[in-house]
Amino acid sequence: MSKVPVMEIFGPTIQGEGMVIGQKTMFVRTAGCDYSCAWCDSAFTWDGSGKGLIKQMQAEEIWQELVQLGGDGFSHVTLSGGNPALLKNLSHLVDFLKEKEIKIGLETQGSKWQDWFVDIDELTISPKPPSSKMNTDFDILDSIMQRLRDANQSNHISIKVVVFSDEDYDYAKKVHLRYSDIPFFLQVGNEDNKTTDNTQLVEQLLTKYEWLIDKTMLDHEFKNVKVLPQLHTYIWGNKRGV
Amino acid sequence: MSKVPVMEIFGPTIQGEGMVIGQKTMFVRTAGCDYSCAWCDSAFTWDGSGKGLIKQMQAEEIWQELVQLGGDGFSHVTLSGGNPALLKNLSHLVDFLKEKEIKIGLETQGSKWQDWFVDIDELTISPKPPSSKMNTDFDILDSIMQRLRDANQSNHISIKVVVFSDEDYDYAKKVHLRYSDIPFFLQVGNEDNKTTDNTQLVEQLLTKYEWLIDKTMLDHEFKNVKVLPQLHTYIWGNKRGV
Ligand code: SF4
Ligand code: SF4
Numbered sequence: 024m025s026k027v028p029v030m031e032i033f034g035p036t037i038q039g040e041g042m043v044i045g046q047k048t049m050f051v052r053t054a055g056c057d058y059s060c061a062w063c064d065s066a067f068t069w070d071g072s073g074k075g076l077i078k079q080m081q082a083e084e085i086w087q088e089l090v091q092l093g094g095d096g097f098s099h100v101t102l103s104g105g106n107p108a109l110l111k112n113l114s115h116l117v118d119f120l121k122e123k124e125i126k127i128g129l130e131t132q133g134s135k136w137q138d139w140f141v142d143i144d145e146l147t148i149s150p151k152p153p154s155s156k157m158n159t160d161f162d163i164l165d166s167i168m169q170r171l172r173d174a175n176q177s178n179h180i181s182i183k184v185v186v187f188s189d190e191d192y193d194y195a196k197k198v199h200l201r202y203s204d205i206p207f208f209l210q211v212g213n214e215d216n217k218t219t220d221n222t223q224l225v226e227q228l229l230t231k232y233e234w235l236i237d238k239t240m241l242d243h244e245f246k247n248v249k250v251l252p253q254l255h256t257y258i259w260g261n262k263r264g265v
Numbered sequence: 266m267s268k269v270p271v272m273e274i275f276g277p278t279i280q281g282e283g284m285v286i287g288q289k290t291m292f293v294r295t296a297g298c299d300y301s302c303a304w305c306d307s308a309f310t311w312d313g314s315g316k317g318l319i320k321q322m323q324a325e326e327i328w329q330e331l332v333q334l335g336g337d338g339f340s341h342v343t344l345s346g347g348n349p350a351l352l353k354n355l356s357h358l359v360d361f362l363k364e365k366e367i368k369i370g371l372e373t374q375g376s377k378w379q380d381w382f383v384d385i386d387e388l389t390i391s392p393k394p395p396s397s398k399m400n401t402d403f404d405i406l407d408s409i410m411q412r413l414r415d416a417n418q419s420n421h422i423s424i425k426v427v428v429f430s431d432e433d434y435d436y437a438k439k440v441h442l443r444y445s446d447i448p449f450f451l452q453v454g455n456e457d458n459k460t461t462d463n464t465q466l467v468e469q470l471l472t473k474y475e476w477l478i479d480k481t482m483l484d485h486e487f488k489n490v491k492v493l494p495q496l497h498t499y500i501w502g503n504k505r506g507v
Pocket of ligand 1: 062064
C-alpha cells in the first residue's frame with residue numbers, strides 16, 4: 024500500500040522558518056513522531072489528541088486536495104510532521120510532486136534515513152537540543168549527513184537548531200562545528216506555544232531573538248550562521264493551519 | 266586611485282533582508298546614490314546630511330576596520346549604500362575580500378552595471394516601485410539581468426521589490442514576470458522610518474506584512490516568491506548602524 028497518514032493539508036501560506044523562510048508554499052503535515060519533545064508545537068500529530076484528524080491518503084488524493092486549496096497558484100510544497108522521515112511510502116508523494124515540477128521542502132530531526140531524502144529540494148535536518156529532553160544519536164546523524172554529502176546534496180540541505188537556553192546554544196554550536204560544511208541556522212525557541220495573547224507573544228519572541236543575536240554576534244566560533252525567528256508566529260501567533 | 270567613499274562600517278550584526286536574511290555579517294556602507302527615493306532609509310548617504318562622515322578609504326584600510334570590529338568572528342561582508350554600483354573602484358575591495366575567503370553580499374537598484382558584479386556571492390537587484398517616485402529604466406535592467414545570466418550567476422542573484430501600495434505590488438509583479446527565472450523577494454515597506462516608538466512600529470509593520478502575505482497568497486501569478494519583512498527593524502526599530 025502506498026498510503027501515508029496525513030494530519031492536515033493547508034495553504035497557500037508562507038514558510039516561516041529556516042532555509043526557505045518567506046517562501047509561498049502549501050503544507051502537508053503527516054502523523055506520527057519517534058520523538059516527544061518537551062516543547063513540541065505539533066504534539067497533536069503524535070500524542071493521540073489529533074487521532075480523529077488522521078486520513079490515510081494516496082499521493083494522488085493529496086495532490087487533489089492541494090489543488091483544491093491552491094489552484095494553480097503554487098509551485099512549492101512543504102512536507103512537515105511529526106517526523107515525515109518515518110514514512111517510507113512518502114516516496115510516492117515525492118515522485119508525484121516532482122513529476123508536477125513542484126519544489127519540495129522537508130524538515131526532520133535526523134533520527135532516521137529515507138532514500139527519498141535525495142529527491143527533496145530543500146531538506147532541513149533539525150536535531151533537538153537538551154531542552155527538548157530528547158537525546159541525539161550522533162552516529163545516526165553522522166551517517167545521514169554523510170549520505171547527503173555523498174549524494175552531492177549539500178546545496179539543498181541545511182541544519183537548524185532551535186535554541187531556548189544557554190545549554191541549547193552550546194549544543195547548537197557543537198552540531199555546527201561537527202558539520203561545519205553544511206549551512207547552519209539558529210532559531211529562537213517559542214517558550215509559550217499555548218498563549219493566545221499575540222502582542223505579548225511577539226514582544227517575548229523579539230526579546231529572545233535579540234538575546235540570541237547578541238550571543239551569536241559576540242561568538243567567534245559562529246561565523247557562517249543565520250539567526251532567524253519563526254516568522255509565522257509573529258503574524259498568526261500559535262494558531263494552527265495558517 | 267583605488268579609494269572609495271565610505272559612510273560607515275559596522276557589525277557583526279545580522280542581515281535583516283532578502284536572500285541572506287539572518288546571516289551574520291559585517292556592513293560597509295558607501296556614500297552616494299543616483300536615485301533619491303521618496304522613502305529612502307539611508308538618505309544621509311546622498312542628501313548631504315552625512316557629508317562629515319565620509320572617509321575615502323583603500324581596501325586594506327576598510328579591512329583593518331572590519332577586523333578591529335569583528336575580529337576573526339565573521340566570514341561575510343555586506344556592501345551597502347547608497348548605490349555601491351556607482352563605484353568602479355569597489356573592485357579592489359571585492360578582490361581583497363575574496364582573497365580573504367570572505368563571502369560578499371551586495372544590493373543595488375539595477376541602474377548601473379559594474380564588471381565586479383560577477384564576483385559578488387549574493388547580489389540583490391532591487392528596482393524601485395512607483396511610490397519611490399523613481400523611474401525604472403527597463404532597458405538597462407534587462408541588460409544587467411542578461412549579463413548576470415550570461416556569467417552563469419543565476420544561483421547567486423535575486424530580485425527584491427519593496428512594496429508600500431497596491432501600485433507597488435503591480436509593479437513588483439511586472440518585474441517578477443519579466444525575469445521569472447530569477448529568485449524573487451517581496452519586501453514590506455517601512456512607512457515610518459523616523460519614529461522611535463518601536464512597539465508601535467512593529468505592530469504597524471506586522472499589519473502591513475500580513476496584508477502583503479494575504480495579497481500574494483491569493484495571487485496565482487505569484488507562484489515562486491518569498492515574502493519577507495525587514496527583520497532588523499523588528500529588533501532595532503529605525504536605529505542606524507546596528
Ligand atoms: S521531533 Fe518535531 S514533531 Fe517530533 S516531538 Fe520533536 S518537535 Fe514534535
Ligand atoms: S536607491 Fe536606495 S540608497 Fe538610493 S535613494 Fe533609493 S533607497 Fe536610497
